[in-house]
Amino acid sequence: MDDRKLEVLRAIVEDYVATQEPVGSKAVSQRHALGVSAATVRNDMAYLEEAGYIQQPHTSAGRIPTAKGYRLFVDRLGKIKPLSAAERRAVHRFLSEAIDLDDVVTRTVRLLAQLTHQVAVVQYPSLNRSSVRHLELVSLTPTRLMLVMITDTGRVEQRYVEVPAELTEDDVLDLRRLVNEQLQGKALADAPRIIAGLAGLARPELRATASALARVLLESVVARTEERVAVAGAANLTRNGNFFAGSLRPILEALEEEVVLMQLLGRADSNALLTVRIGDENEVADFREATVVTAGYGPGSVVGHMGVLGPTRMDYPGTIAAVRAVARYVSEILEQNR
Amino acid sequence: MDDRKLEVLRAIVEDYVATQEPVGSKAVSQRHALGVSAATVRNDMAYLEEAGYIQQPHTSAGRIPTAKGYRLFVDRLGKIKPLSAAERRAVHRFLSEAIDLDDVVTRTVRLLAQLTHQVAVVQYPSLNRSSVRHLELVSLTPTRLMLVMITDTGRVEQRYVEVPAELTEDDVLDLRRLVNEQLQGKALADAPRIIAGLAGLARPELRATASALARVLLESVVARTEERVAVAGAANLTRNGNFFAGSLRPILEALEEEVVLMQLLGRADSNALLTVRIGDENEVADFREATVVTAGYGPGSVVGHMGVLGPTRMDYPGTIAAVRAVARYVSEILEQNR
DNA sequence: CACTGGCACTCCTGGACAGGGAGTGCCAAA
DNA sequence: TTTGGCACTCCCTGTCCAGGAGTGCCAGTG
Numbered sequence: 001m002d003d004r005k006l007e008v009l010r011a012i013v014e015d016y017v018a019t020q021e022p023v024g025s026k027a028v029s030q031r032h033a034l035g036v037s038a039a040t041v042r043n044d045m046a047y048l049e050e051a052g053y054i055q056q057p058h059t060s061a062g063r064i065p066t067a068k069g070y071r072l073f074v075d076r077l078g079k080i081k082p083l084s085a086a087e088r089r090a091v092h093r094f095l096s097e098a099i100d101l102d103d104v105v106t107r108t109v110r111l112l113a114q115l116t117h118q119v120a121v122v123q124y125p126s127l128n129r130s131s132v133r134h135l136e137l138v139s140l141t142p143t144r145l146m147l148v149m150i151t152d153t154g155r156v157e158q159r160y161v162e163v164p165a166e167l168t169e170d171d172v173l174d175l176r177r178l179v180n181e182q183l184q185g186k187a188l189a190d191a192p193r194i195i196a197g198l199a200g201l202a203r204p205e206l207r208a209t210a211s212a213l214a215r216v217l218l219e220s221v222v223a224r225t226e227e228r229v230a231v232a233g234a235a236n237l238t239r240n241g242n243f244f245a246g247s248l249r250p251i252l253e254a255l256e257e258e259v260v261l262m263q264l265l266g267r268a269d270s271n272a273l274l275t276v277r278i279g280d281e282n283e284v285a286d287f288r289e290a291t292v293v294t295a296g297y298g299p300g301s302v303v304g305h306m307g308v309l310g311p312t313r314m315d316y317p318g319t320i321a322a323v324r325a326v327a328r329y330v331s332e333i334l335e336q337n338r
Numbered sequence: 339m340d341d342r343k344l345e346v347l348r349a350i351v352e353d354y355v356a357t358q359e360p361v362g363s364k365a366v367s368q369r370h371a372l373g374v375s376a377a378t379v380r381n382d383m384a385y386l387e388e389a390g391y392i393q394q395p396h397t398s399a400g401r402i403p404t405a406k407g408y409r410l411f412v413d414r415l416g417k418i419k420p421l422s423a424a425e426r427r428a429v430h431r432f433l434s435e436a437i438d439l440d441d442v443v444t445r446t447v448r449l450l451a452q453l454t455h456q457v458a459v460v461q462y463p464s465l466n467r468s469s470v471r472h473l474e475l476v477s478l479t480p481t482r483l484m485l486v487m488i489t490d491t492g493r494v495e496q497r498y499v500e501v502p503a504e505l506t507e508d509d510v511l512d513l514r515r516l517v518n519e520q521l522q523g524k525a526l527a528d529a530p531r532i533i534a535g536l537a538g539l540a541r542p543e544l545r546a547t548a549s550a551l552a553r554v555l556l557e558s559v560v561a562r563t564e565e566r567v568a569v570a571g572a573a574n575l576t577r578n579g580n581f582f583a584g585s586l587r588p589i590l591e592a593l594e595e596e597v598v599l600m601q602l603l604g605r606a607d608s609n610a611l612l613t614v615r616i617g618d619e620n621e622v623a624d625f626r627e628a629t630v631v632t633a634g635y636g637p638g639s640v641v642g643h644m645g646v647l648g649p650t651r652m653d654y655p656g657t658i659a660a661v662r663a664v665a666r667y668v669s670e671i672l673e674q675n676r
Numbered sequence: 677c678a679c680t681g682g683c684a685c686t687c688c689t690g691g692a693c694a695g696g697g698a699g700t701g702c703c704a705a706a
Numbered sequence: 707t708t709t710g711g712c713a714c715t716c717c718c719t720g721t722c723c724a725g726g727a728g729t730g731c732c733a734g735t736g
Binding site for chain 2 (some may be wrong): 697698699700701
Binding site for chain 3 (some may be wrong): 036061
């Protein structure tokens with residue numbers, strides 16, 4: 001494949017992204033300094049179409065890139081355009097004002113939506129890869145406890161525990177000491193094993209209570225694990241004239257399904273720094289017309305993913321840069337809070 | 339105003355809500371057993387239009403209700419149609435499976451969206467009207483604490499506290515005892531006053547630390563107070579053919595602005611059990627074409643509001659019934675968790 | 677051999693226009 | 707007060723036509 005043909009493809013992608021209209025040979029030869037005439041561009045375009053990189057919505061219309069064309073653009077042509085210094089400062093400032101972990105996630109998702117003008121999705125740090133920092137037991141009534149678990153990513157989970165017998169202050173202290181001794185510093189992935197043996201270690205008269213506690217602990221470790229996601233920027237779906245072929249309906253519905261969102265982000269179990277899934281490359285049926293750009297984040301190892309969802313005709317260099325930059329800053333912040 | 343005229347208005351509202359098309363005199367006289375001819379209905383319609391209850395999109399079209407018409411319908415004509423027994427059971431079951439307060443809110447908002455086929459908004463229980471049940475201090479590093487506040491509505495707030503001096507275990511115990519002694523059981527509304535005096539009560543060598551702690555406490559009591567809202571069912575905006583005149587854009591944007599949502603729900607500072615704001619009655623400009631049905635909820639006193647947002651041409655009896663029923667169940671659940 | 681200008685062809689788009697239909701307002705009669 | 711009749715208005719749909727943009731192909735040129 002010719003160098004010039006690649007340039008023609010780039011021109012088509014860039015113009016189409018900018019104008020949202022099929023781009024013709026004349027426009028390409030004029031607006032991009034290729035040094036050849038429109039007729040030559042036409043020949044190249046015929047080749048590119050034959051090869052499946054571009055297509056015509058109908059005869060006598062200009063060309064638009066196919067998913068395969070965008071893929072080539074992303075892989076070989078798109079230089080990532082870094083954020084401006086001002087943008088970087090703004091990102092940094094905004095994120096460093098966060099008051100707790102939830103706030104970091106909330107701010108991140110808004111920031112991504114705003115920077116990219118697209119729908120942003122951020123996964124809350126997965127519990128799986130974090131470890132227990134502290135467990136707190138608070139007695140509410142004699143037969144009711146509140147269990148609060150704090151992880152090293154700063155996440156807090158709380159649960160009510162109904163216990164079978166009345167507890168004294170000392171009982172609660174005992175239990176608190178026990179669970180902390182056993183679980184503090186342990187990875188959540190290992191927790192279920194440890195929790196299973198918990199009841200056996202308690203004083204005989206506290207066995208029943210300890211096993212009720214163990215049951216709830218297990219739930220809160222296992223059940224809610226990496227379920228939560230934050231979404232922002234749904235309004236951006238209406239930019240550029242409702243880009244999704246049909247209605248917004250299925251997209252808006254999918255955006256409220258946590259399971260779907262997890263698929264969207266999560267399949268990137270790869271540790272790749274950044275993933276771009278274009279059109280058909282998406283496994284989620286509703287997003288076959290969309291592009292998803294995701295990145296992992298976390299202090300050292302990856303504890304979650306974030307990304308944006310937009311039309312295949314998106315500004316790839318800009319979007320990729322934004323996602324990458326934000327993921328890095330968030331990772332830094334988590335690192336500091338370690 | 340004639341009884342029959344009211345019946346005509348009801349017929350117009352019901353048919354328009356059902357079909358989404360202007361309704362003509364013939365349809366009214368045929369489908370609703372009024373026992374009069376179309377010509378008579380036409381006379382009544384002329385009157386209703388004169389009085390501002392209905393209007394014509396253009397000459398030679400049927401009539402559609404105005405906001406004033408809906409208002410009359412709601413006030414005088416709409417018998418609320420209660421949920422079916424099956425629905426009530428489903429609501430109860432779904433809500434009682436919630437595992438903590440956040441989960442109650444999440445489930446509630448989804449439930450409302452599903453029951454009403456509209457956009458649902460639920461305010462997290464306001465901190466203002468709740469009181470402190472327990473404060474927990476966990477030392478993370480010698481100069482860093484985590485503060486966890488548990489309120490009697492079951493809400494948990496966490497914050498990091500950077501302290502100026504290194505703390506021993508005993509120091510932390512001391513501080514924990516102090517803040518709990520002072521704040522436990524106190525209403526959050528009274529908390530700022532108490533917090534102000536906190537530093538003065540600490541041992542001299544802990545003064546600086548106590549005042550850092552007080553500062554953070556104050557923030558977490560005041561700042562985040564009743565800021566959070568949950569939204570669900572945005573996809574329902576696309577039902578019935580994009581009901582909002584213009585694009586969905588401003589609506590979707592408004593739904594991501596917590597401030598706007600609070601206005602939407604909050605203005606109902608009235609303790610009215612249920613509020614219906616139709617069209618212009620809404621103070622938020624973006625929702626002038628919409629109807630908002632809200633209800634307060636809480637154990638005994640109102641601690642938050644919930645509601646749905648939909649087109650003025652909504653199924654009022656059904657929607658009102660659903661909002662009322664859900665608000666009641668949620669209140670019951672909070673009551674139990676007291 | 678690659679590039680270029682010219683030309684006929686295709687197909688979308690928007691405006692103009694007419695016919696059909698639904699609904700109204702008014703009037704005279706019961 | 708109600709009713710049937712009738713003329714009128716206006717929207718909606720489909721058709722037609724001209725204009726425009728873009729293409730493919732071909733023959734000519736360096």
